[in-house]
Structures are given as C-alpha cells and as structure tokens.
Amino acid sequence: MHDHPCSPWLRIRVDAGALRDNVARFRALAPPPARLMPIVKSEAYGHGLELAARAFVDGGADWLGVQTLREASRLRAAGTTVPILILGPATAEEFARATELGCDVTVGSLAALRAAASAGTGRLHLKVETGVNRQGIVEDELEEALAILAANRDLELAGISSHFADIEDTTDHRFARRQQERYEAWCARIENASGGRPLRHMTCSAATLLWPETHHDLVRVGISAYGVWPSRETLVSARSEGRAEVHLRPAMTWAVAISQVRPVPAGETVGYGRTWLAPVDSRIAVLPVGYADGYMRGLSGRAHVLIRGQRAPLRGRVCMNLCMVDVTHIPGVEAGDEAVLLGTQQDDVITAEQMADWLGTIAYEILTLPRDTWHRTEV
DSSP states (O other): OOSSOOOSSEEEEEOHHHHHHHHHHHHHHSOTTSEEEEBOHHHHHTTOHHHHHHHHHHHTOSOEEESSHHHHHHHHHTTOOSOEEEOSOOOHHHHHHHHHHTEEEEEOSHHHHHHHHHHOOEEEEEEBOSSOOSSSBOGGGHHHHHHHHHHOTTEEEEEEEOOOSSSSSOSOOHHHHHHHHHHHHHHHHHHHHHOOOOEEEOOOHHHHHHOGGGOOSEEEEOGGGGTOOSOHHHHHHHHHTTOOOOOOOOOEEEEEEOOEEEEEOTTOEESGGGOEEOSSSEEEEEESOOGGGTOOGGGTTTOEEEETTEEEEEESOOOSSOEEEEOTTSTTOOTTOEEEEEEEETTEEEOHHHHHHHHTSOHHHHHHSOOTTSEEEEO
16 A cells, blocks of 8 residues: 555554445435445545545445546455546546446546547546636537547447536635536536436535535535535535534544653753744653654644643654654653544544644645555554
C-alpha cells in the first residue's frame, strides 16, 4: 500500500463501522431506484482505498468512484465487483484496460472522446460544462461529440454528468440552481439526439444533503461518506432549509507515540528560529512527526494535540520529522504515551475542520495530506 516503510511511531486508525454507518445514512437519504456511489479517489480521502471500498459496499453502496485506472485496478484485484466509474482523464490504452476491468470512464473533452473511440469499445459517461470550467464539453462541441458516438457503435453512452462549482462555499445557491437548470437542458438535448436514457448524475456531498431533486439516477458522495460535512455553509443551509439532521461519524484518527519528554527551564527557547520562550520551567514532549509526514509546518504555534485527554499546544516550529508540544500542565506524561493529532481522545476531539482552520485551508486537504510513512489499521 505504501512506497516507503511505515514508521513504528505514526498511526492512522480508520473506523470501518463509521464508514458503513455514514453510507447507510446516505442510502436512506437517496433510496432506490437511485444508485449510491461513494467516491474513493486519492486513497479514499486518505482512509485507505481497499478498506474504505469494502466498508462502503458493506454499508449499501451500489457503485464506487475513483480518479484513476490504477485505483480501479487495485479494487478489482481486491475482489470488488460493484460497478466502478473512473472520474479522471484516461489515455486510449487506459480506456481499453478499463473495459477489460468492467469499469466505466468519464470523458470531459472531445480529445478524451476521440481517445475512447480509438480504444474501440467501452462505457462512457459524458461530462458536460455547467459552470466549473474544469472538465466537460461545451455547447459548441456537442454536435461533434454526438457524431463520434454515432460513428462508434461499440461505445456506449452510459451516463451524463456535471459538477457544482459553488454549492459548498456559500448559503446563496442561485448559481448552483442555474447550474442544475443547465444540466437538465444538456440531458434533454443529448437524450433527444441519441435516443437513449443514460444515467444522470451531478450530486456531490452538499447536493445530496440539501437537494433530493438532484439525486437523479446515480448519487455521488465524497467527503461526507467519511463523516465530514462539506462546509459550515452546507450545515447552515441544511438547517435553514429544514433538512433532517444527518449525524455523520468521522472515521479517521491520526496518532503518534511520544518519543521523549524533556525539561525546558524558564527563559530557554524551543525549536528552529527560537520562536517560543518558556515563561516558566516547562516540560516539552517531542513527537516524531513533521511536515515530511503530512503534519504541516503551518500548524506551528497554532495547533494542539490530545495527550491523556487534555490539549497540549505546539511549541516552536514544526520540523521536517519532529515537533514539540507543551505538557507542563498534564501530569505523568512519559515517552510512549499516545498523542492524537486528529480525532478523539477521551472527551475531547480535534476535527479536520479545526485543523483546516489552523492552516487556512479546507477539510478535504487535511484528510488527503500525503502520509506515506504512517501505519494504517482498521478498527
């Protein structure tokens, strides 16, 4: 699973029961005939591809969404039999291999469609542009796209997709509503021209939570399948629109064993740049984790970790492989004790949202930070 040996100090625990419960909740929000497709790209948002896929299928998922052919190949090798949609770009060779694996592939440009045609066969999901301007054919390209499909009868138009640009970052959803209208118009045009009825899908976690009318045939759920709300704005919107409260369970814990506890006399400084000076005689715990392990330098002077159920603030700068926290106020801390960087310990919790605030980013980035050196276990 990892390209480098795992550190014996660094641990990621993934609660498979939480993943199953989250998907079961979305299954209740989007009942059949809608199909439910959790997204497991980018190592399942850091939770472990095979582990998360297994939990999601056990929880009621009908499909799985991945970014790359490599991810799809890993799932098939692990025994996953449910339909898989590759969301990212693919070469002609990858289209052919995807067909061998029984996977559908997203095409978001004429170039991608021509690559699929050169592969000769496959199930395609045509992505259409509604406002993100990232992937998706534009209106002037539709006639040529339909001509390519008509000329290559072994290509099956299995789905029509798009993506919201501005549904999570605001409580003003007028643009998202216009996107939905554009998408409906796209579907009508394509279906009228092709004579078929491909699977319609445009939802993300926020749309799934907020707007049942967007569920269509295939419901895509990303970050919220892992127990994290897409944004505070989504939670506010759900409450203001009277949506039933959905209890999501975060599934990931990052933890590290303390490597040493050392005294720091009053007036001494800690770490590079001497950015923290001990105001009193202090005790500092050294954690063998740093920005090379995905624990970002920007957390310096902002973050806390949980030790023996209490918050221990970072002191000094996060180093490449180490960081230091203040445990002066926590009795009995010793080497080998566990420090929780993300997740719950006793009665306190450090959430992905809180860590994102410390770093000025979003919870998505927190969950997917590179952590090749960590040992991942299922609990």
